[in-house]
Amino acid sequence: MIGLNDYAPIVGQEVIDQLQRLAERLGPRRFIHVNSTRAGGGVAEILYRAVPLLQQLGLDVKWEVIHGDQKFFEITKAMHNALQGYKVHLSPAMLDHYREINRENARKFTWESDFVLVHDPQPAYLINFLRPQAKHWIWRCHIDASRPERHVWKFLQEIVSQYEASVFSMSQFAQNLPHPQYLIRPSIDPLSEKNRELTTAEVQEVLDRLEIERDKPIILQVSRFDSFKDPVGVIEAFRMVRRHTPCKLVLAGGEAIDDPEGPRIFAEVMEAAKDEPDIQILLLPPDAHHEVNALQRAADIIVQKSTREGFGLTVTEAMWKGKPVIGGAVGGIVLQLRDYTTGFLVHSPEGCAFRIRYLLHRPEMARRMGKMAREFVRQHFLTTRNIRDYLTLMILRENPTERIMEL
Amino acid sequence: MKISPDQPAENPFAFRECFLMPMPIGKKAINLRELLQAVRELDESVLYYHIFQSRLAIAQPGEEYPNEFARWAATALQDIKLAEKLSSFDPFDYDNLAQVRQAVVDILEEYLWDIPYVPWARSGFEFYFCEASTVVMRSQIRADTLLKFCESLRKVGLDSMYYHFFEARWRLGVRKADDFSFWIETNFGLPELVAAIRGIDIYFYSLREIRDTLLGLIHQHLGELCDRTQ
Numbered sequence: 316m317i318g319l320n321d322y323a324p325i326v327g328q329e330v331i332d333q334l335q336r337l338a339e340r341l342g343p344r345r346f347i348h349v350n351s352t353r354a355g356g357g358v359a360e361i362l363y364r365a366v367p368l369l370q371q372l373g374l375d376v377k378w379e380v381i382h383g384d385q386k387f388f389e390i391t392k393a394m395h396n397a398l399q400g401y402k403v404h405l406s407p408a409m410l411d412h413y414r415e416i417n418r419e420n421a422r423k424f425t426w427e428s429d430f431v432l433v434h435d436p437q438p439a440y441l442i443n444f445l446r447p448q449a450k451h452w453i454w455r456c457h458i459d460a461s462r463p464e465r466h467v468w469k470f471l472q473e474i475v476s477q478y479e480a481s482v483f484s485m486s487q488f489a490q491n492l493p494h495p496q497y498l499i500r501p502s503i504d505p506l507s508e509k510n511r512e513l514t515t516a517e518v519q520e521v522l523d524r525l526e527i528e529r530d531k532p533i534i535l536q537v538s539r540f541d542s543f544k545d546p547v548g549v550i551e552a553f554r555m556v557r558r559h560t561p562c563k564l565v566l567a568g569g570e571a572i573d574d575p576e577g578p579r580i581f582a583e584v585m586e587a588a589k590d591e592p593d594i595q596i597l598l599l600p601p602d603a604h605h606e607v608n609a610l611q612r613a614a615d616i617i618v619q620k621s622t623r624e625g626f627g628l629t630v631t632e633a634m635w636k637g638k639p640v641i642g643g644a645v646g647g648i649v650l651q652l653r654d655y656t657t658g659f660l661v662h663s664p665e666g667c668a669f670r671i672r673y674l675l676h677r678p679e680m681a682r683r684m685g686k687m688a689r690e691f692v693r694q695h696f697l698t699t700r701n702i703r704d705y706l707t708l709m710i711l712r713e714n715p716t717e718r719i720m721e722l
Numbered sequence: 723m724k725i726s727p728d729q730p731a732e733n734p735f736a737f738r739e740c741f742l743m744p745m746p747i748g749k750k751a752i753n754l755r756e757l758l759q760a761v762r763e764l765d766e767s768v769l770y771y772h773i774f775q776s777r778l779a780i781a782q783p784g785e786e787y788p789n790e791f792a793r794w795a796a797t798a799l800q801d802i803k804l805a806e807k808l809s810s811f812d813p814f815d816y817d818n819l820a821q822v823r824q825a826v827v828d829i830l831e832e833y834l835w836d837i838p839y840v841p842w843a844r845s846g847f848e849f850y851f852c853e854a855s856t857v858v859m860r861s862q863i864r865a866d867t868l869l870k871f872c873e874s875l876r877k878v879g880l881d882s883m884y885y886h887f888f889e890a891r892w893r894l895g896v897r898k899a900d901d902f903s904f905w906i907e908t909n910f911g912l913p914e915l916v917a918a919i920r921g922i923d924i925y926f927y928s929l930r931e932i933r934d935t936l937l938g939l940i941h942q943h944l945g946e947l948c949d950r951t952q
Contacts (some may be wrong), residue, residue: 333881340859494749498779707742711857722860
């Protein structure tokens, strides 16, 4: 079992010591996370490691998952898209179903807690049924809600306003809410199967199994097959690069059980990529962490050409592997990539093609940017920082009137 | 003046740790005029965040600009001339945040006065205002000799560097000097070392660079002493 001390060689012993001191000051609080899936997507990945680490720090932590039928997840996916700005219509019957599934889930939860952190819209309505069971209710929004669709946001705003605070991944996602809003940037786990160091043989084994030859530079995008990730735009960019420079494109898409749109987008991608032997499309299961790790380490350039993005953890993962990353200039990608330092931001398939060519012709520059990217992630986006933020947030919420809390 | 590395301090140095939780306030600026208006009106805590605290919250490696206004001018407005002006202003030249605010307002006003257009941020690069809540914790790391002080500097996080060089000076309004040089001065004298530490161009350096520079200075002044901590 991975323990806190295993992170010391990566982040430094002082960071681990600090977490222990902070947790001691906080004391043994009960802390519950609620989300809608145990596998697939960035939230589940964060919780998978954060929960046991918080337990090791002496907190009594539970991770609860709400269950729902396909209709419920279609509704919450529509909410998710609406928060990201898409026009969607949710009928009164759909909203009733959303409330009803939350009510059914609430019946199963008998815990009592000091803190509850409810992740994203799916379980947000639980507060209506469970409020007395916890002292502090905090809503954690992982979605790019910078320009939400008005009707859906009004519906959610009423629910979220009942929480005592909310947490967003970026300052631009903050909303007009009657309570304090905090910023906690997401994180990746450097010891997880998706991010741990791999040997050359391990990488090669995955490439062999997935039938990817390393005969040309590999351009990679790893993301769910979702229109906001613009996989078709990546194929367009690749085709432009290919006119000048030999390379191959790998699009590796995971599926998440809360995403009913996946299959349709996947079909569109297959159509765009047909008759092109240097494009490989991989539909990977949600637990293909080892494969994703190997693909990222084998890639020469990693792309994340999103048109909307919460934070973009795939960018963080790629940076951690010391790769130059080209990302769409949206959401958290803007925060992570700085032109010529830690990556490139692009605004179009043409821009993406231009930067791919730029890096393919300047391997030394690509290496230097990858190295800087890794250091940036080490300092700001690893699990240990997320744990520290949770502890700090709890201390602040227990003393809500203090802006500077001296312990 | 020679002192023993084990000479005890009258008052041990108690390192503090500083945990920052940024709090977006839901306001943004999409052009320079809006930034100016916001700098005039927003709470000092917001100004403080973007001029000082943001370097603890997040900083790119090799960050070129010392505050977020300068960086925004360069990357979002793509106006290097303005970025140069905002980078060269030093908030440590002023006694309080009201004066710092006025200095930033003056730079922005003068700049807008001289140009026939209002620079706009490119899409996706709007300036989002934040403030922060802070948890300050007395660390268990204490130094009662210079030898231990050197050891401790390597053990504490960058947040401690931030706290003792920035937070204590501004937020708590204690004194002009940083905590480290004040402690060395009041416990050991060592005027040359104290002057050298106070001469560090801290606003321009990253927190990591400040720590390395500080260790370098102590090493230079007390070579033998510092070597024993390696």
